[in-house]
Amino acid sequence: MTVLEAKHIEKHFGSVRVLEDISFSLEEGQVLAIIGSSGSGKTTLLRCLNFLETPDKGTITVKDELLFDAADPATQRESEIRRKRLHFGLVFQDFNLFPQYTALQNVTLARELMAKTEKTGESLEDIRAEGIELLTMMGLKDRMSNYPHQLSGGQKQRVAIARALAMKPSILCFDEPTSALDPELTGEVLKVIRSLADQDRTMIIVTHEMEFARDVADKVMFMDGGVVVEEGPPSEVFGNPKHPRTRQFLDKFSG
Numbered sequence: 001m002t003v004l005e006a007k008h009i010e011k012h013f014g015s016v017r018v019l020e021d022i023s024f025s026l027e028e029g030q031v032l033a034i035i036g037s038s039g040s041g042k043t044t045l046l047r048c049l050n051f052l053e054t055p056d057k058g059t060i061t062v063k064d065e066l067l068f069d070a071a072d073p074a075t076q077r078e079s080e081i082r083r084k085r086l087h088f089g090l091v092f093q094d095f096n097l098f099p100q101y102t103a104l105q106n107v108t109l110a111r112e113l114m115a116k117t118e119k120t121g122e123s124l125e126d127i128r129a130e131g132i133e134l135l136t137m138m139g140l141k142d143r144m145s146n147y148p149h150q151l152s153g154g155q156k157q158r159v160a161i162a163r164a165l166a167m168k169p170s171i172l173c174f175d176e177p178t179s180a181l182d183p184e185l186t187g188e189v190l191k192v193i194r195s196l197a198d199q200d201r202t203m204i205i206v207t208h209e210m211e212f213a214r215d216v217a218d219k220v221m222f223m224d225g226g227v228v229v230e231e232g233p234p235s236e237v238f239g240n241p242k243h244p245r246t247r248q249f250l251d252k253f254s255g
Ligand SMILES: Nc1ncnc2c1ncn2[C@@H]1O[C@H](COP(=O)(O)OP(=O)(O)O)[C@@H](O)[C@H]1O
Pocket: 013, 018, 036, 037, 038, 039, 040, 041, 042, 043, 044, 045
């Protein structure tokens, strides 16, 4: 089943076009890695998918529901954005945890709020139990009551991943999840993301970890200057890049 289909996404900031005619799709359980130099539009693309930015052109469809069509204001109602955004879980480079809440509270907060405001019928006990389960899965069973300042960067990022999973997103999106981490902490976060891939989570991962991308992704998309220069299976994009710009970019990483 196709989980996500983005078509002809275009985005300007002022007169600068930062995304140009971006189209791709993602099947259930697939992992898409997005690579590219700084400023190539990777974050903006993720923000468009998450309704944190409004594309100037294009459509976004999730599981056969047209979530967004730049040409159709009816798909852009503020009142529905929150529900639509729930299809996407976003994990940021700098974690964005709430400092005043424990690890467990960070994971459960949004679900608790939703249970209250939307009367989902979920009990706080159930939400809490699930939060504990997710943190345990992240290897943080003994860290539930810690506040973010008591956690390492790798632990904070694993809390952030548990928090995203708690909302049961259709697609989990990572924006350079390890670029704020030391090499040894990077490993523990990549391991968790890899295990999510092994569980057939549908994911989009923006990363500079080329070996990891090659290993974990089903598809790789190389972006440069707001366009998709090359897209394909990792063996092609990494092993036999067709475009000179892709080769040039990858050469920087092979040292
Ligand atoms: N809110 C914004 N206002 C103006 N320009 C922006 C904004 N966000 C990003 N940009 C510009 O858009 C381009 C793409 O940025 P970004 O999506 O962050 O790239 P990447 O994540 O690949 O580094 C850059 O030139 C950046 O300066």
